Amino acid sequence: MTDPRPLHVLIAGGGLAGLATAQGLLKSGHTVEVFERDADLNRKQGYYLHFNAIGGEALRRCLPDDLFALYQETSRRSYDRPESIVLDDQLNELSSRPHMGPPNDGPVPHTGVHRRTLRQVLSARLGDAMRVGAPVVSYVEDADGVTATLADGSTARGDVLVGADGIRSAVRRQLLPDVPVIPTGIRGIGVFGRTPITPELDELMPHILDQGVLMAVDRKGSRLLIANFRPRRPADEAAAEVAPDVVLDPVPAYIMVSCSLTEGTVVPPVGEWTAQTPLDLRESMLAAVEGWHPAARAIVAGLDPESMFAIPFGFLEPAETWEPSRVTIVGDAAHGMLPTLGMGANLALNDAALLVDQLDRVARGEVDVPAAVGAYEQQMRETSYPILRMTLDHDKNFGGGALAEASGDRQAG
Known part of the structure; x- marks a missing residue:
């Protein structure tokens, strides 16, 4: 048991996972600081994001009610056919299969959103808690907290550090230095x-x-x-x-x-x-x-x-397990994957919801920080790793065969 109190959480990265984590923690009464490398939110990272109920319900968990309603109102209505469809060059249907994951049903059914719109919704009301042009480059952990060092040499102190800084995460590189990033292409997409x-x-x-x-x-x-x-x-x-x-x-x-x-x-x-x-x-x-x-x-x-x-595609070969601490990772920093199943953003948002739920247990005095982080990491691995592997197999349908290609390259090397 620990003394019940809100946490102060440092978040490296202002993408979807980092911002959703920040919103969820603020909603629960914690305090946050978000450190984003970009000077603004204008960098081109993609456009349409397809969501199933994994991502949709994670947003509901993390966002205040009005911001979640705003997300819904700016989303795309559900499709008549909740399927992935392959066409020929004359746009005749060749095959189809159900989308992965349950759909977002309910009073406001929806399937996806414009990425920049969602990022603007997720960054709403953060104010001075979000620092742009200030990436985290390293950290030092001790028994009482974590000190993060930023690119300009300044530091920040918190109870927990969350690496939400993408597939080439500086936080993951220090936490799990042996996890490789595998660059690869997907023929016809890029x-x-x-x-x-x-x-x-x-x-x-x-x-x-x-x-x-x-x-x-x-x-x-x-x-x-x-x-x-x-x-x-x-x-x-x-x-x-x-x-x-x-x-x-x-x-x-x-x-x-x-x-x-x-x-x-x-x-x-x-x-x-x-x-x-x-x-x-x-x-x-x-x-x-x-x-x-x-x-x-x-x-x-x-x-x-x-x-x-x-987009220079790549994926992670993540560690199967590691010792939990006051530092953890979410989104692409934890399980960067290829986009062939449309699950990356859904799982990144799910990470945020899972982590907030576990850190709330610390605030209630039920567990200490490492135990909460370890529980989150186990849930994240069980949810995301199988899908990460599926994206590599599914990529064969898009002409890439990333897993076999990467394996062959490593054997040749």
Whole structure:
């Protein structure tokens, strides 16, 4: 047993998992400090996020009621068919399978949200508790707490340190130095962008394109990922009514797109992109879908060059167990995985809810910090590790075969 009291928790990283953890802890009466490496929230990290009830219920647990309602109002309505669908190049259905995890049913059924909108909701009201441009680079733990050192040399002191700083986490690197990050590619997926849904494009698109996150393929190996986002309500309008103190950027309806490039097309590192780079990549994509359904070609042709960016995919080979302490990890820092099952964000939010529940036990005097952290970590491993492994097997359906490829590379090395 411990003395009942709120905790002061340091959170390295202001992504989805870190911000959800912060909101959940504040909701329970704890105090937090969030240290985010980016100077603002404008870095391109992705667009449409597909959620099942794992992520949806975690948000309900962590957010105040009005912010959860705001999330729901800015989400996309549920699809008629809760399935992952594969199409041919003429957008005829080839196969389908149920989405992983239970759907978000209830009075406001929903399937997903715009990532930036969700991040703005999750960062609402944090105020001075969130420090931007201030990544955690190391920490020192003792019997009474944790001292985190930031990139500028300053320090912060707390009862617990949560590493929510992504797949290349500085916190995990110190906590679990032997856990490798395995970089890999997923053929046909990697360069992302958004295509606005204009009336003309809407007229061209068959109804099936409104049925989820879809993959279209041809016999030559080209692939086109399509995710249609039509928000329930405009984000800024919903915020003005549901939570007037929260500012959300307006987000018109769009299609998230990732498409194959023609053989030999080089995607430069992000620091080497020029204004011409996205235009060249879009032309390569158009060549890759030559002869496809007119709607597919229109979707690619309509890509907004300013929205385009590349994601260097990778995954973790996580440790099976470790000694619990006052330092722990959530989200990609704990189980970075490939996006082939659409589960990364759901599990990251679930981590936040699980951790908040366990730290609340400390505040009630039921357990000490290491015991609570250890219980969270065991739950996290049991929930997330099997799905991480499934993403590697499922990647074969997308042409990557990451697990076999990575294994072969390590054996060759």
